Amino acid sequence: MGRYILQRLIQAVPILALVSLISFSIMQLVPGDAATLIGGPSATPAELQAIRENLGLDKPFHVQLLKFYAGALQGDLGRSLLLGKPVLEATIERLPVTISISIYAMILTLFFGILAGVIAALRQNTWVDQTVMTFALLGVSIPNFWLGLMMIVLFAVHLGWLPSGGYIPWQTDLWGWFRTTTLAAVSLAVLQMGLLARITRSTMLEVLRQDYIRTAKAKGLPKHLIVGKHAMANVMIPVVTIIGIILSVLISGSVVIEAIFSIPGVGSLLGNAILRRDYPMIQGGLLFVAGSLMLMNIVVDVLYVYLDPRVRYDRGK
Amino acid sequence: MTVAAARPLLEVQGLVKHFPIYEGLMFSRRVGAVQAVDDVSFSIQAGETLGLVGESGCGKSTTGRLILRLIPPTAGSIRYDGVDLQALEPEAMRLKRRDLQIIFQDPYGSLNPRMRVEDIITEPLVIFGEKPGPALTKRARDLLETVGLASFHAKRYPHEFSGGQRQRIGIARALASHPKFIVCDEAVSALDVSIQAQVVNLLQDLQDEFKLTYLFIAHDLGVVKHISDRVAVMYLGKIVEVADKRTLYRQPLHPYTQALLSAIPVPKPRARRARMVLKGDVPSPINPPTGCRFHTRCPYAKEVCREIEPPRIAIATGHEVACHLVKAG
Numbered sequence: 001m002g003r004y005i006l007q008r009l010i011q012a013v014p015i016l017a018l019v020s021l022i023s024f025s026i027m028q029l030v031p032g033d034a035a036t037l038i039g040g041p042s043a044t045p046a047e048l049q050a051i052r053e054n055l056g057l058d059k060p061f062h063v064q065l066l067k068f069y070a071g072a073l074q075g076d077l078g079r080s081l082l083l084g085k086p087v088l089e090a091t092i093e094r095l096p097v098t099i100s101i102s103i104y105a106m107i108l109t110l111f112f113g114i115l116a117g118v119i120a121a122l123r124q125n126t127w128v129d130q131t132v133m134t135f136a137l138l139g140v141s142i143p144n145f146w147l148g149l150m151m152i153v154l155f156a157v158h159l160g161w162l163p164s165g166g167y168i169p170w171q172t173d174l175w176g177w178f179r180t181t182t183l184a185a186v187s188l189a190v191l192q193m194g195l196l197a198r199i200t201r202s203t204m205l206e207v208l209r210q211d212y213i214r215t216a217k218a219k220g221l222p223k224h225l226i227v228g229k230h231a232m233a234n235v236m237i238p239v240v241t242i243i244g245i246i247l248s249v250l251i252s253g254s255v256v257i258e259a260i261f262s263i264p265g266v267g268s269l270l271g272n273a274i275l276r277r278d279y280p281m282i283q284g285g286l287l288f289v290a291g292s293l294m295l296m297n298i299v300v301d302v303l304y305v306y307l308d309p310r311v312r313y314d315r316g317k
Numbered sequence: 318m319t320v321a322a323a324r325p326l327l328e329v330q331g332l333v334k335h336f337p338i339y340e341g342l343m344f345s346r347r348v349g350a351v352q353a354v355d356d357v358s359f360s361i362q363a364g365e366t367l368g369l370v371g372e373s374g375c376g377k378s379t380t381g382r383l384i385l386r387l388i389p390p391t392a393g394s395i396r397y398d399g400v401d402l403q404a405l406e407p408e409a410m411r412l413k414r415r416d417l418q419i420i421f422q423d424p425y426g427s428l429n430p431r432m433r434v435e436d437i438i439t440e441p442l443v444i445f446g447e448k449p450g451p452a453l454t455k456r457a458r459d460l461l462e463t464v465g466l467a468s469f470h471a472k473r474y475p476h477e478f479s480g481g482q483r484q485r486i487g488i489a490r491a492l493a494s495h496p497k498f499i500v501c502d503e504a505v506s507a508l509d510v511s512i513q514a515q516v517v518n519l520l521q522d523l524q525d526e527f528k529l530t531y532l533f534i535a536h537d538l539g540v541v542k543h544i545s546d547r548v549a550v551m552y553l554g555k556i557v558e559v560a561d562k563r564t565l566y567r568q569p570l571h572p573y574t575q576a577l578l579s580a581i582p583v584p585k586p587r588a589r590r591a592r593m594v595l596k597g598d599v600p601s602p603i604n605p606p607t608g609c610r611f612h613t614r615c616p617y618a619k620e621v622c623r624e625i626e627p628p629r630i631a632i633a634t635g636h637e638v639a640c641h642l643v644k645a646g
Contacts, residue, residue: 211426214387215487218421219441220414220494233431309474310430 001305004313005298012294017069019290020283024065027279037276038081055081057279068283077284082276087284091266098258098265100170101181102250105188109246113193114239117200122227124205132197139194144253148187148260155183165262184261188253192246199242200235207234237308244300248293324399325360326530327384327498332357332393334379338603352602353379355554357393358629363497366524366531368545368562370538370577372599376554377534378422381500384532385417386410397498415445418496422503424483428475434461434486435471441494460489464519481512488516492523498530505540517544538581542566547635550574553602553610556629560636570638572615609641617642 035051036043043051052058056067071078077087120132156164162183168176207213208231216230254267262268266285273281304311335350354376361367369377383390386402395402397417405413421427428437435457442456443449458468464485475483484504491499501520505513517540523529535541541548542562549559550573558571569575572593579593595614600606606613612622621641629639 211421211423212429215421215427215490216429217387218385218414218419219444219490220411221440221444222411225444230429230432234429308431309433310476 001302001313005302008298008301012291012298015294016287016291020068020072020287021065023283023286024061024068027282028061030277072284072287077287078280080273080278080281080284082273082278082281087281088288090269090281091285091288094264094266094269096169097167097263098251098254098267100177101185101188101258101263101265102247102254104181104185105192105250106243106246108185108189109192109196110243112189113196114200116193116197118204118227118232118235120197120201121204121208129201133201136194136197136201139190140198141194142190144187144191145256145260147190148183148257151183151187152260165260167261167263167265180261181263184257184263187260188250188257191253192249196239196242196246200239203235203238204231207231210234233307237304240300240303240307244297247296247300251289251293326363326365326398327361327532328396329360329380329384330358330394330396332380332383332395333391334376334383334388335391349603352554352605354383354390355605357551357554357556359549359556359559361498361530361532363530364524364528365546366533366544368541368548369532369534369551370536370541370548371551373536374599374602375551376602377536377551378502380551381419381502381532381534385414385419385500387419412445415441415494416497417500418491418494418498419500419502420484420487420491420504422506424480424487424507427487428483428490430475432474433471434473434475434478437475437486438471438490438493441490445494456493457489460493461486463492463523464489465515481508481516484508484512484516485519488519488523492527495527496529498532500532500534502534503536504533506535506537513540520544538577550577553599553605555610555639557611557640558638559629564633564636570632570636570643571611571640572617572642573611609639 035048035055035057039048039051049058056064059067068078075088077091079085080087080090083090116132116136120129120136123129152164155162162179166180168180170177208227213226213230216226221230251267254265255271256267257263258265258267259271266289270282270285270289272278273285301313305313332354333352333356334354335352337347338349338351339345340348357376357380359367369380371377379388382388383393384395384402386395390403393403397413400413402410402413432440435454438457438460439447439449439453442453447453454471457471461468461470466482466485466489470478470482475486478486484507488504504520505516508516520531520533521544524531531544533541533544545562547559547561548565549556550565550571551557552573558565558569558574565574566578569578573595576593576595579591593616597614600610600613606623607626608624609615609618609622609627612618615622619641625641627639627641629637630643631637632643
């Protein structure tokens with residue numbers, strides 16, 4: 001198993017290099033320039049040139065790229081043009097915000113998504129099933145930014161139950177964190193919930209038709225054990241695959257959602273960097289996000305071994 | 318012999334199973350029914366093996382599952398040891414499953430891939446109140462050895478075994494709760510011929526050892542002849558002939574039984590014998606033929622066979638046939 005993880009980590013390096021090559025190239029092709037943004041409208045051409053030289057923006061493309069790689073290998077992702085501090089530091093500073101909201105959204109997704117899917121499957125073709133699946137379809141169809149805005153209108157503006165935005169760290173005030181992050185987490189989670197509910201339902205229906213479920217019934221198992229033990233254990237296998245996908249969608253969704261709820265997380269950091277052409281920040285931030293997603297997918301693949309005894313990574317050759 | 322001892326262990330009366338067929342995407346309505354099992358009655362004495370044979374789709378497996386209430390019957394009664402299983406509450410039925418077990422046909426699908434063999438085997442014991450622990454683990458290992466596997470197999474998962482080994486796991490699992498009655502639903506059909514013989518012998522040894530009663534469902538008459546005491550022949554959801562093994566194989570009376578028996582390969586290439594080859598396919602159980610269900614393929618069919626369904630009558634003690642051409646006495 002250790003060898004497998006090491007293998008996967010080594011494989012991740014060229015992929016990450018490719019990710020930054022692509023983002024680097026796109027950035028070069030886009031018109032507009034960080035120097036004009038930093039210098040402001042009153043800056044003279046000489047001043048702009050000085051800023052460019054200072055930041056290395058005047059160097060050829062491949063020099064900039066190689067310099068970036070060299071830095072990245074040493075754990076230096078460059079220095080943000082606008083914030084004036086290292087990209088890695090700026091990202092790590094905001095990481096707890098995004099991670100805590102993502103975990104919150106993930107818990108909501110898993111709990112309600114799987115619950116809804118299982119209930120719908122057990123009550124297949126009844127009004128319960130149809131109601132749950134209608135909501136699931138609605139969840140999948142509603143864009144999360146629109147849902148976020150509508151929830152602000154309802155819960156913050158009209159009802160005044162929750163604040164419309166901002167962020168209170170859980171370390172200082174757990175209840176405050178809960179109040180400020182709930183709307184964001186819900187708008188992130190709803191789409192995934194719908195997706196997960198639909199997948200859980202169809203997987204559960206398939207598993208319940210399996211012969212070993214009939215065996216469990218013949219053994220004399222009570223229904224809650226047949227569903228909760230024999231069926232769920234097998235339902236979880238495809239569900240874990242989906243969780244890997246959900247994680248990546250949560251991260252990309254956080255760019256928009258953090259902007260809507262004015263949450264100072266990695267998502268809004270990246271969003272602002274893109275709007276203001278903070279190249280090093282975009283570069284470094286993207287690399288960081290891509291790296292953490294790959295890491296999480298490795299974790300998911302390792303989880304398979306524990307979920308499905310038929311999966312073995314080390315043996316078999 | 319007392320009266321109670323003469324009572325059959327299992328008594329099936331007028332068992333019917335119709336699977337409804339629905340049509341229409343938006344507003345489905347019932348358009349018919351597959352008459353999988355239609356008015357089936359038989360009984361099995363304690364310690365006896367009843368073979369149930371017939372072509373694919375004739376309702377054998379459905380009958381087996383109905384007996385164990387794995388699917389609900391449309392009509393009929395199943396009495397086990399004097400108790401009407403149909404009338405039991407779900408919880409009481411669940412507890413009865415300790416005595417009534419089944420070995421499934423498909424050794425690949427019927428074992429949960431997420432469970433270790435020892436958990437598969439001991440689970441029925443745990444849910445019936447035995448404490449998990451070393452004693453139970455030992456039981457699982459003993460059972461594995463009883464069915465011809467090694468005790469070190471206990472920690473493995475089903476996918477690590479071959480089909481024959483899995484079938485043995487299925488048998489060990491069925492035996493775990495010390496059942497009195499086991500439905501062997503095509504228990505050896507999925508196995509190689511050499512393994513089939515081993516498993517059939519194993520089932521017979523276990524029957525002697527644990528005083529088991531079997532309903533042995535199969536389409537292979539050779540295997541059934543080996544293991545059964547009595548044999549029931551099924552055609553399109555109905556039992557057409559029941560007799561003790563010797564009588565049935567020596568003197569089959571129903572034309573369908575005769576055709577089935579003449580299809581058994583004989584290991585004598587020069588032996589001359591009259592083969593009775595049936596023409597056509599089995600009619601659809603959705604719309605079975607009127608009168609005798611076999612009349613469409615029966616070489617001796619008469620007018621009466623098309624119109625009136627023949628009742629099952631006793632020709633001799635324990636030999637019952639449902640055919641207009643066979644007269645009592």
